[in-house]
Structures are given as C-alpha cells and as structure tokens.
Amino acid sequence: MKKISRVFLKLFKLIASIIDKLLVTPITRFILWFMNLFGKNAKSFDKFLSKKSTLLVVSLILAYITFFMVDRDSNAILDQYAEILYDKPVTAVYNEESYVVEGLPESVDITLVGQKRHIFLAKQSPSQGVSVDLTGLSTGNHKVKLKYTQALKSLDYKLDPSTVTVTIYEKESKTATLSYDILHQDNLNSKLYISNIELDRTTAIIKGAEYKLKQVATVKALIDVDAIPRQQAGELTLKDVPLAAYDTAGNRVDVEIVPTNVTAKLTITSPSKKVPVKVVPTGTLAFGKSIKSLTTDVSTITIYGTQAAIDSTEQIEVHVDVDKLDKDKTYKVTLKKPSGVTELSNKTITVNVNIDNSITKEFENVAIVTENLDPKYKVQALTEEDRQVTVVVSGSEETVNKVDISSIHPYIDLSNYGEGTHEVEVKVSGDDLKLGYSSKTKKVTVVISAK
Numbered sequence: 001m002k003k004i005s006r007v008f009l010k011l012f013k014l015i016a017s018i019i020d021k022l023l024v025t026p027i028t029r030f031i032l033w034f035m036n037l038f039g040k041n042a043k044s045f046d047k048f049l050s051k052k053s054t055l056l057v058v059s060l061i062l063a064y065i066t067f068f069m070v071d072r073d074s075n076a077i078l079d080q081y082a083e084i085l086y087d088k089p090v091t092a093v094y095n096e097e098s099y100v101v102e103g104l105p106e107s108v109d110i111t112l113v114g115q116k117r118h119i120f121l122a123k124q125s126p127s128q129g130v131s132v133d134l135t136g137l138s139t140g141n142h143k144v145k146l147k148y149t150q151a152l153k154s155l156d157y158k159l160d161p162s163t164v165t166v167t168i169y170e171k172e173s174k175t176a177t178l179s180y181d182i183l184h185q186d187n188l189n190s191k192l193y194i195s196n197i198e199l200d201r202t203t204a205i206i207k208g209a210e211y212k213l214k215q216v217a218t219v220k221a222l223i224d225v226d227a228i229p230r231q232q233a234g235e236l237t238l239k240d241v242p243l244a245a246y247d248t249a250g251n252r253v254d255v256e257i258v259p260t261n262v263t264a265k266l267t268i269t270s271p272s273k274k275v276p277v278k279v280v281p282t283g284t285l286a287f288g289k290s291i292k293s294l295t296t297d298v299s300t301i302t303i304y305g306t307q308a309a310i311d312s313t314e315q316i317e318v319h320v321d322v323d324k325l326d327k328d329k330t331y332k333v334t335l336k337k338p339s340g341v342t343e344l345s346n347k348t349i350t351v352n353v354n355i356d357n358s359i360t361k362e363f364e365n366v367a368i369v370t371e372n373l374d375p376k377y378k379v380q381a382l383t384e385e386d387r388q389v390t391v392v393v394s395g396s397e398e399t400v401n402k403v404d405i406s407s408i409h410p411y412i413d414l415s416n417y418g419e420g421t422h423e424v425e426v427k428v429s430g431d432d433l434k435l436g437y438s439s440k441t442k443k444v445t446v447v448i449s450a451k
Contacts, residue, residue, distance in 0.1 A: 083119050085110040090146065094134035094168075100209045101134060103166040110148055114155035130159065139168045169209035171256075176206050176219040178243070180264065183224040189231045190343035191304045196267040197223065204243055204262075208255035216255060217248045221262050233270045239263050271310045274300045278315045279351055280433055283323025290358035291322065291434040292396040294351065301335070302345035309340025316344070320351050329353050356396035363405050364390045368426065368444065372415035377448050379414060382421065386444035391428055395435040407431040410439055412446070421447050 087107040094101060108130055112119050130148050137144075143165050148157050180197055188194070204219055221241045228236065240261045245253040279294045301316050303309075316338070320331045331351040335344055365388045370379050381387040391408050393400055412424040423445050428437040 081116045081119055082111055082113045083123075085112065085123075088130050091129060091131045092134055093131060094137070096171075098171055099139070100169045100171045100207075100212075101166050102169070102209070103164060104132070105161065105164060108146060108162075109160045111158040111160070112150075112155050113157065118154050132164075134166070134168065137168055139170055141165060141167050171207055172210045172213055173205055173207040174213055175203050176216060176245070177203055178219055178221060178262070180221040180223055183222055184226050188225045188228075191270050191272070192231060192233060192268050193271060193304075193306055193342065194266055195269045195271075195307065198265040199241075200263040200265075201259075205258040206245060206255045207258065212253060212255050215247045215253050216245045219243055219245050219257060221264060223264055223266070228266070231268075233268050235265065235267050237263060237265050269307070270304060271307045272302055272304045273310055274302050275313055276300050276315050277318055277349060278433075279318050279320060281322045281353070282319050283321050283325075285322055285355070285358075286324050286326035288358055289326050289355050290395040290399070290436070292354040292356035292399065294320075294353060294434060296352070297350040298346050301349075303338075303341050304343040305337075305341035309338065313338050313341060318349060318351060320353060322353060325353065325355060327355050329355075356398070358394050359397045359400055360392050360394045361400045361403070362390055362392050362440070363403070363408055366391050366405060366408055366410050369409065369411045370446075371411050371413050373417070373448070374414075376451060377419065378451050379446050379448050382445040382447055385441070386446065389426055389439045389441040389444070392438050392440060393430070393435055394438075395432075399432065399434055403430075403432065403435065408437065412444065414446075414448070417448055419448050419450060421445060 086109050088110050089107050090105055092101055092104055110130070130146055132144050132146050134142075134144065143163060145163050146159050146161070148159055150157065178199055178201065180199065182194060182197075185194075199221055206213060206216055206219060220243070222244055223238065223241055227238060230236075241264045242261055243257045243259070245255050245257060247253050277296055277299060279296060281291060281294070285291065296318070303313055303316070316335060318333050318335065320333065322329075329352075331353065332348060333351055334348050335346065337344060367388050368381075368386075373379055389410050391410055393403055393408065408428065408430050410426055410428045412426060414422075414424065417424070423443050425443055426439040426441055428439050430437045
C-alpha cells in the first residue's frame, strides 16, 4: 500500500507541476499582457471577463486543454505492462573441448516491462537470447551473471534466475565397451524372437568430468522394438540407434558419448514346434471312483519362443482338479506358457473327465529302481525281498485290464543318504495318470557303501 500511495503522490505532484508550468503561468501572463493593451479600457475588459457566459466558455476551453495534457502525460507514465517469456534457452560461451560446466540452467524466464506496443515489437524482433560468458574462468565454482540481449532499449527486463553458481571441470575421456538393451520388447510379435544383434562398432568414447566417468558402469545401444519398420522373420538394419551410459544401479549418467549413435543389425527368427498336451489330474476322487478317460479337444499345440525353450519343451501339462469328483465333468483350462515360450497356438483347451467305478489289481515281483544316489556311492538291497515289491493298481476296470507291468515303476529316492544301512520308503509311479499306484511293501532296507 505504501508503494502505491507513493506512486499516486508522485503522479499528482507531476500533474500539478505540469498544469502550473504549461497552463496557469502562461495564461496569467497572457491576461496581464492583454489587459495592458487596453490601457484605460482595462476595466471594461475585466468586466467582460467577469460575465458568466465568458467564464463558462473559458472554463470549458481550459478544462479541455487540461484533460488533453494530463491524459497524454499520465498515459506515458501508467501505460506500463509486464509479460513473462517462459523457458528461454541459455547459451554458455566456453571451450567445450577442454571443460565441462555444471549448474547452468538449460532455460530461464524473462519478464519484459514497458509499453504494450514495445513489448509486442520486442517479441517480433530478433534477439541474441540469454547467454553467459565463461571464457577465462578456471576450474572450480564461480558465481556468474546471465545476460539478455534485446534490440529494443525502451524495455526493462528481469531474468529468473539472473545469477547462478556454476562448477567448471576439466573434461576427461576414456574408452567404453558397448552392449545393448532391447526397449519395448513386449511390443514384439509374440511369435518372433530377436536371436542375434550385431553393432557396427564395439567401443565408444565417453567424455566428462572425472567423477562422472567413474560412475559409468556400461554404455548401451538402446534398440527400440517400436522402431522396427516391419515385424517379420529375417535380417534388418536399424540406423541411428542412440547410446546411453548407466551406473551400477541402472541409473543414467550424463556424459558425452562419441559417437552418439550406432547401426545395429538384427536377426529375427520364429522358432516353433508342435508338442503334445498332457493332462495331469490332481486331488483324490470320491471313494470307489476312478478316471475312465481323459480327453481334450486339442491333442497337440504349437509353441513359439527362444530356441533353447523350444528345444527343452517336450509337452504342455494341463492340471485339472478332480478332488472328490464322483461324476463326469468338463473343464475349460487356460494354458500356462513354460519359461522362454512366448506364444501358444491355443490359449485354452477343453478337458473331458469320465468317471467309472474303481477296481484294483496286483502286479507281483516288480523290480525296485534307485534314484538320486550320489555317484560316489553304490547301493545293494539287504535281502531278496528288498529288491522287488507287489504293486496295487487301482482304476476303472477297462483301464486296469490294459496295464502292462513294464509301465509300472516302483523306486526309492536316495538323495541325502550316505554310507550305511538305511530303511527307505518305496514310491510308485506309472505311465497312465488315470490310474492309482501303491506298493504293498511300504519300506525296504538297503546298504550304501563307497565305490
């Protein structure tokens, strides 16, 4: 408020001074001079001026003149505007080959103050912009003033910020080995796979302050899948692949990289093969029930992915929960992709489970095999009864009667067993997952010794 009061006070004093100088004093002198011309008739002239009509006309003329002069001068004082020019770039002048400058803002805001027409002209006129001259400064911290060069001198301006503290370092350089990253890989066609990438160079030069160069752990070519013009199997070349430097935590490090871009040659393949679908029932059926058949609407599925994943995948397992099931049921199952597999020809399949009454059948003298024994040991059954067991197979009559003894596999798991005599649990597996398998002999005794 005080500032505003002072401004108005100055304004009124200025107006009063202008009126006194340009209006009151000249008119008074003119009237005195004019009355002297009349001499003896001055009283008549004074009487003329005293008339109401004369005073009214003179007052109107003086009022108009006063208004015109005050309006002209007040406009010159009050017609002041301010406009902010945002994000104007800052240019620094220094030896970029020898030094690195930190702390300098990329842009500043400029407030222009003046008459509106001048501000308009300033915005249209060419300007050298905001700059700072760092030539002659040595390494270390320096407080420098930014400068704005504008062709119109009738405007005032203010920079935000106007003064900054910069740090100047000597520029160092070293050689870095290039690697690559694939960006937006999820946008690649799921049936395709980038099997190989070759860069047109293996190293790049990084430049910057010594402490920044020490932070750089790797320099990578950023290969963007979205930049691939046509997603199809074959070889293609991507030009102008940008390089970026990263520290050990994966954060980007701001250093100069020479060159800034490389060319990458991509080999895109579409490895695939057909594998069977294997239905694995989980849980325990209702008492006295067994699975008569497991059928699916799709028997084989085409898988896509890395070559290693394709080679290692022999089947797609589908798990269905048959716990306490006592009647036929149809399942709609969403398939899960094995590790490394990117696409399946079918996303879901239908599994039909047919239930039947359960019977059992015994298979005698089935030889026991050992699994997971440490290679430095050998194992031997303590007695003949410990070498073979009787296996009970349960399931639907039709399925059980088709079982061949060679499809039954009783075994003992010897992982974590060392030298000595051990009593080990007998487990049984079978080729047909619709059936249940169990050994009448629950444990056998074996002797483990060093080879």
